[in-house]
Amino acid sequence: MGTIWSPDLSSARGPKYAALAASIRRAIQDGQLRAGSKLPPVRSLATTLSVTPGTVARAYGTLRAEGALMGAQGSGTFVARPEDFEPSEPYLTALSEEGEVNLRTALVPDVGQGIEIAAAMRAAADVEDWARHPNRSDDAALARAILDWQPGIEIGPAEPRHVVPALGGQHAVVLVMQAALRGPRPRVVTDELAYSGFRHAAALARAEISGLPWDDHGPKPAAFDAACRLGGVQLYCTSSECHNPTTLRTTDDRRAEMVEIARRYDVQILDDDCFISGGSLAPLYRGLAPERVWHVGSLSKRVSPLLRLGFLIAPEGRQRDAVLTAQHQFFGLPRPVAATGLHLLETGAAQRVKVRVRAANRRMVAEARRAFEGCDFLSREEVPLIWLTMPRGWRASSFEAAAKARGVLVKPADLFALPDGRAPNAVRIALNGAIGPDALGESLGVLRDLLDHPPTSIEV
The missing domain is CATH 1.10.10.10 (Winged helix-like DNA-binding domain superfamily/Winged helix DNA-binding domain)
Incomplete structure (x- = not known):
């Protein structure tokens, strides 16, 4: 009606x-x-x-x-x-229910990981005791394997006791919020444009959340200091090595400034590394401040999202909070999941898949760079994201609608903005490895054609 x-x-x-x-x-x-x-x-x-x-x-x-x-x-x-009711993010497949090509989500390309995972699952079936709950000691070997899997990533002193496996990276973010925050209405700050999972996790923790403006070097320290001076800020959430959605990297000097402010006001930091696929150029936030940084990662963007295997690495002195939060929430990682992940990591299968995924990402990024040559965009060689600034004649929302009408789904900047935040006139294009090179090339061609032919009138 x-x-x-x-x-x-x-x-x-x-x-x-x-x-x-x-x-x-x-x-x-x-x-x-x-x-x-x-x-x-x-x-x-x-x-x-x-x-x-x-x-x-x-x-x-x-x-x-x-x-x-x-x-x-x-x-x-x-x-x-x-x-x-439908979930807020129904686009976790290669095609939508209407048959549109999904360039909203960066799904991992098929590089033969199914064979590796099947072998790991067969090995994981050899579990002696299926009649008990998982416990912390079950995860000791997996925690060591997770730490060994990150060569070249400087996260400071870390031992298996700091590692808590989780059911994916987003679950790890939720665990950090629950372990780190105190009081009925804690305050969380994140980047002005940020991964929406931070916002959803903060809502689950009943936390107030606000954004920090960025420049080409990362979050603006003066804005962070001002937010902290207001009082009540307990946690800053970011992705310092590869910002989602822009792909920018927080510079070394900017990280040092942010850590100094966090120490001054006793604020913790959550650093999500889900898109990091190689060694970092310098210490990450946890390498600079291991006493206050929660490092989060997963195998979703590097091996397979179906594994639902993520992890957090707690700050020194806070590992007990992390372990108790996990135990109180879900007892621990299901043994089949943990055993499968352990086999993949210990046998080198996860590393082999990661190398092939990185190569596939490089090919997709190279194709996208060719498609958008002459346009204003940001990209990273091994990160399957393109941050595209709209040319004169296009609004991000109108571009999204026009692309959808031609069968291609993209994300406008406002979907990464906080409710009271600003959104630039840009869209994020996720290079979805699950759709295959032909469909990807055709979809990028559709987007370029739209860019070259904006509407004849501009709405005001």
């Missing part, structure tokens, strides 16, 4: 999309918008409110991610019923 509801933003403060989203939430809670009600089309509501279509689209997208709204292909946007 349709609706004649229309919001009033005349007294709204802050970002207009956030005010619109709040107005829709209130209307749903008050019963003005009932389950199944159809909301106005994006362009129609934008005209009514005298805002850009991108503002309405971002508000609708925020509420879809929360499960408050749902979108029906070709039919519009509706107030969701409980049974209609």
Whole structure:
């Protein structure tokens, strides 16, 4: 059913999309918008409110991610019923349900890891005692193998007692939040544009989260200092070696400045290394401040996401908090998963796969660089991400919609921004290794064609 509801933003403060989203939430809670009600089309509501279509689209997208709204292909946007809820990130496959090519998520290319994993699983089947819970001693060998698997990555003094295996990198982030944060409403800061998993983990920990602006060297120390001076900041979350989504690297000098501020205000740091595939050029945050840095990694981007094998390396003196958090939450890694991961790491199979994945990533990045030659973009040789600044004539939200209409899914910058944060006019293109080189080349060609032919009129 349709609706004649229309919001009033005349007294709204802050970002207009956030005010619109709040107005829709209130209307749903008050019963003005009932389950199944159809909301106005994006362009129609934008005209009514005298805002850009991108503002309405971002508000609708925020509420879809929360499960408050749902979108029906070709039919519009509706107030969701409980049974209609869809996860906020349904694009973890090569193609969407509608057959669009997914360049929103960097899935690992098939380089024969299935053979290696199958062999590891057969070896893992030789478990003597299946009638007990996993325990900490079961993970000792896996913890040593995880540390040995990171040659050339300087994370400071680390022993197996510092390592806690997790069910993927995102699970490790959640564990860090639960182990590190104290009080009913702790404060977390992250980068102004950041991996959305930090935001979701903070919500689970009931933490307030705010963003730090960046420049080409990394997060701005003055902004970090100002946030800490306000009080209550307990944790800074980042990906220092390869920032997601921009692929930028925090410079050595900038890391040192951030560590000095963190020590001054007794703030902890979570450093996610999921896209690091080779040795780092200098000590990571944990190498600079092992007493306050939680290092997080996984095999998802380097071997296979199906393994669901991640880990955290706790700061010195905080490993007990990490171990107890894991035990209280899920007792420990399932023995088949741990044994499979151990076999892959100890036999060198994981390393062989990682080398082949790195080579495939280099080929994809090289193809993308050719496709976008002459455009304004950032990339790293072995990281399957392209950060593309929109040329004159395109808005990121409009480019996303136009690409989707031609069967290619990309992520606009605002999906990496915090609710009250700024988003540049850019999109992230994930080089999805699961779709194959032909489909990737065709999809990149579609995007380049769109870049070269922007809309004839620019919406204001």
